[in-house]
Amino acid sequence: AQKITQTQPGMFVQEKEAVTLDCTYDTSDQSYGLFWYKQPSSGEMIFLIYQGSYDEQNATEGRYSLNFQKARKSANLVISASQLGDSAMYFCAMRERNTGNQFYFGTGTSLTVIP
Amino acid sequence: DTAVSQTPKYLVTQMGNDKSIKCEQNLGHDTMYWYKQDSKKFLKIMFSYNNKELIINETVPNRFSPKSPDKAHLNLHINSLELGDSAVYFCASSLRTSGTTIAKNIQYFGAGTRLSVL
Numbered sequence: 001a002q003k004i005t006q007t008q009p010g011m012f013v014q015e016k017e018a019v020t021l022d023c024t025y026d027t028s029d030q031s032y033g034l035f036w037y038k039q040p041s042s043g044e045m046i047f048l049i050y051q052g053s054y055d056e057q058n059a060t061e062g063r064y065s066l067n068f069q070k071a072r073k074s075a076n077l078v079i080s081a082s083q084l085g086d087s088a089m090y091f092c093a094m095r096e097r098n099t100g101n102q103f104y105f106g107t108g109t110s111l112t113v114i115p
Numbered sequence: 116d117t118a119v120s121q122t123p124k125y126l127v128t129q130m131g132n133d134k135s136i137k138c139e140q141n142l143g144h145d146t147m148y149w150y151k152q153d154s155k156k157f158l159k160i161m162f163s164y165n166n167k168e169l170i171i172n173e174t175v176p177n178r179f180s181p182k183s184p185d186k187a188h189l190n191l192h193i194n195s196l197e198l199g200d201s202a203v204y205f206c207a208s209s210l211r212t213s214g215t216t217i218a219k220n221i222q223y224f225g226a227g228t229r230l231s232v233l
Contacts, residue, residue, distance in 0.1 A: 033219065039156070045205060045224035052219060089156055095220070100212050101146050101170055103222050105158040 001026050003104035004092050010110045013082045020067070021077040021109045023092030029053075031097035034075040036066065039089040039108070048090075051075055079111075087113045118142050121206045121225035128196055129233055136191045136228045138206030146170075147189035148207040148222070149181060158205070164189055165211050196232045203227045 005024045013019035025034065036048040051059045051066045059066040067076040079086055092106040121138040128134055140147065148171070149161040163171035164183040178194040193200060209222040 035221065037224075043203065043229070044226050045207075047221050047223065050219050050221060091158065093222075095212065095222075097212060101163055101165060101209070102160065103148075103207075103209075108156050108158075110156075 002106075003027065004094055004106035006092055006106035006109050008109045009107070010112070012112050012114055013079075013086075015084060015113055015115050016081055018078060018080045019082055019111065021079070021090050021092075021111065023075045023077065023106060025073050025075060025092075025094050025104075027073075027094065027096050029096040029098045033095045034066070034068070035093040035095070035103070036064070036075075036077045037091045037093065038086075039091065040085075041088070045091070049077065082113045084113050084115060087111060117226075119206055119208055119223050119225040121204075121228055123228060124226060125229050125231075127231045127233065130196055130198060132196050133192070133194045134196060134230070135193070136204055136206075136230075138189045138191070138225055140187055140206075140208040140223070142208055142223060144208040144210050144223075145186050146209050146211045147183065147186070148205075148209075149189065149191050150205040150207065152203040152205060152227070154202070162189075162191075193230075196230075198232050201230055201232045203229050 032053045034051045038046045049061045049064045063080045065078045089108045091108045094104045119140045146165045148163045151159045162181040167183045180192045183189045206225040210220040
C-alpha cells in the first residue's frame with residue numbers, strides 16, 4: 001500500500017483565493033511526522049511545514065497551514081491568499097518512528113495560480 | 116551559505132560513460148540521502164547513509180555506487196551510464212530520529228543535478 005497518497009495531479013486556483021491540497025497517509029506507527037515541500041519550476045525542493053502526530057494544534061507557517069485530521073489520516077495543505085509565485089509542485093511526505101530515517105513521498109500535486 | 120550543496124548542477128554525457136555527483140552539507144546532520152526524480156516528478160529514494168554507514172539501499176542497479184567519506188559528504192558514482200539514467204538527482208540530509216518520538220527533523224535538499232544521457 002502507498003504510504004502517502006496525493007490524489008490531485010493538478011489544481012488551479014485564482015490569485016488571492018485559498019486552496020487545499022490533499023494528502024492522506026498510511027501508517028500503523030503512533031509516532032510520525034508529516035511534511036510538505038514545494039518544488040517550483042526552478043527545481044529546488046523547499047520545506048514548507050511540519051506536523052507531528054502528537055501535535056494537538058494544526059501547524060501554521062505564514063500563509064501555509066496544515067489541516068491535520070488524525071482519525072482520517074489526512075494532512076491537507078491549505079494555502080491562503082494564493083500568489084502567482086505559489087505555482088509549483090507540492091509534495092506531501094511522512095517519516096515514521098519505526099522506520100526511522102526513511103521519508104515517504106507522495107506523487108505530488110501541480111498547482112497553478114491564475115491571475 | 117548553502118546548507119546542502121551538490122555539484123554539478125547539470126551533467127550531459129554519452130551513454131557508457133562513468134560520472135560522479137558530489138554532495139556536501141553544513142547543517143551538522145548525521146544522515147544523508149540520494150533521490151532520483153523522473154520526468155513525471157516522482158521522487159524515488161535510492162540510498163541513505165547515517166554516520167557513513169549505509170542504512171537504506173533500495174533496488175537500484177549496481178552501476179550506482181554511493182560513497183560517504185564522512186557524515187557531511189555523500190557522493191554518487193554511476194558507471195556505464197544508460198539512457199534511462201537521465202533524471203534529476205537530489206541529495207538531502209537530516210538528523211536521525213532517536214528516542215521514542217519523532218522529532219521535527221526536517222530533511223533539506225540540495226538544488227539537484229540534472230543528468231542527461233545522450
